[in-house]
Amino acid sequence: MSDLTDLTVAEIRDGFRAGDFSARDVAEAFNANVAAAKALNTFIVETPEKALAAADAADRAKAAGEALKPLAGVPIGMKDLFCTQGVQTTAASHMLEGFTPTYESTVSAKLWDAGAGMLGKLNLDQFAMGSSNETSYFGNVISPWKRKGGDNAALAPGGSSGGSSAAIAARLCPAATGTDTGGSIRQPAAFTGISGIKPTYGRCSRWGIVAFASSLDQAGPMARTVRDNAIMLENMAGFDPRDSTSLDLEVPKWEAGLSSDLRGKKVGIPKEYRPDGLNAEIAALWDRGIEWLKDAGAEVVEVSLPHTKYALPTYYIIAPAEASSNLARYDGVRYGQRDLPDGAGLQDMYAATRAMGFGPEVKRRIMIGTYVLSAGFYDAYYTQAQKVRALIARDFEQAFEKCDLLLTPTAPSASFALGEKQADPLAMYLNDVFTVPASLAGLPAMAVPGGLDGQGLPLGLQIIGKALDEQTVLNAGLAIEERAGFAARPEKWW
């Protein structure tokens, strides 16, 4: 039998149904890989017993001839931003160390109801703020990838869903949940040679997900194939009355709708995404991607998104503003850590608790957000940013009058060494230059691997679709996947 941990979600699901292996075999194989990969630091909490319990339930259901759930037999990783009942949920912060939710997030509950089992809680950037997974209180996640040629530098798995991306690339789980506020699913997927999709804002419930920037936060799946992403997303999305921005719409049958035939589709190439100085290997991959989509039958047109250069500064006003409001809840009173210096009053306790519980990047963003929302500055920063955000969304609307989807690079570079960009917050923010605009407009967007660069590191392409048109995004992703033939995987060193 081939190694079960090399199988995709679809192959595990179908092989289990066909009787090729038991669900317990699969869970044990992934549990063993997780236990042997401590060097990657992908998991904050491991839950092998939960993976086994779900597997045994699947095996029992099958033996009894019962109808099998859509993800029966499939173990997955859960980003530690989703509240899981009875299992510590930290958002990779000291603040929430020891926090054990008494309830389950909607998205994780849907996945367990669909039969999936939990391998553990995956590491991330603290409160999902970061692009390299270097802000976690529980230590950096190390990418399983290495530059070729003997350079042994530890590389970034991307962020904020860096535990998810590294674990999937290293075959510790076949799929995982991610969340994406400005690129936190797509950029780590690109850095590790896997796929991931951020659906339209409102498709997945935010209920029970530790909040960062509520008008941008959106859950989505990460996996090695486009089909697996479609399967996962079908079991994560859906209306939830407990999230006021949840969309009350049927969940499409994305997997059944998969087709890499793009005849009749127009692909827009936004000229603003090709600035002077764009990395030559990324530009070349983008050109190959255009050829692949043409080969799949699509017509290619140039489009303009004139406010693209303002997307990042807009994001870095809106996201910190919302974060400063959302993170006000961490006061040392109701949950999480408390620091109560001798003789301290209530206000001193708040300030000491927050100084102790938040890392430097989280504090930086809370303070930026507090400043841009403060009296006298609100209009100049926040209101202006919300107006520019409206213009950015309008750019996409106008572009989509001429095309059905957009093709761009996912990130401006391949993965970099840990520590390389940590000293300069602004340089780190620039990682999200291609992913943030679609987030600001709430549009579905997907990263798929396209090839390796000269150093042997993965590069990704991004597909952005019209609101609610995840199907076209997935289909274009499939067309690229079939033509790129990306089969590279990190050599095991951990």
Added chain:
Amino acid sequence: MSIDLQTVKKIASLSRISVTDAEAEAMVPELNNILGWVEQLGEVDVTGVQPMTAVIPNHQRLRDDAVTDGNVRDKVLANAPQAEHGFFAVPKVIE
């Protein structure tokens, strides 16, 4: 517009984050760098543009005005750093 040490301390205080003088000083150039960069938004012509309020059009739903949750005191208190007699406990507040 650049911010000085005093402003950083004021922002920290509004944010309820205690900072040492050294930490506040280190934040002055960092925050100025970021705020200087976002200020480029000022050059965008936004005449007649309404600030965005909802990224995907959605309607506000109403539900029946009925109790749908509650009676879970112990669950609510389960993660409190300090809970006593069924309440959250905080240091003495004297105004």
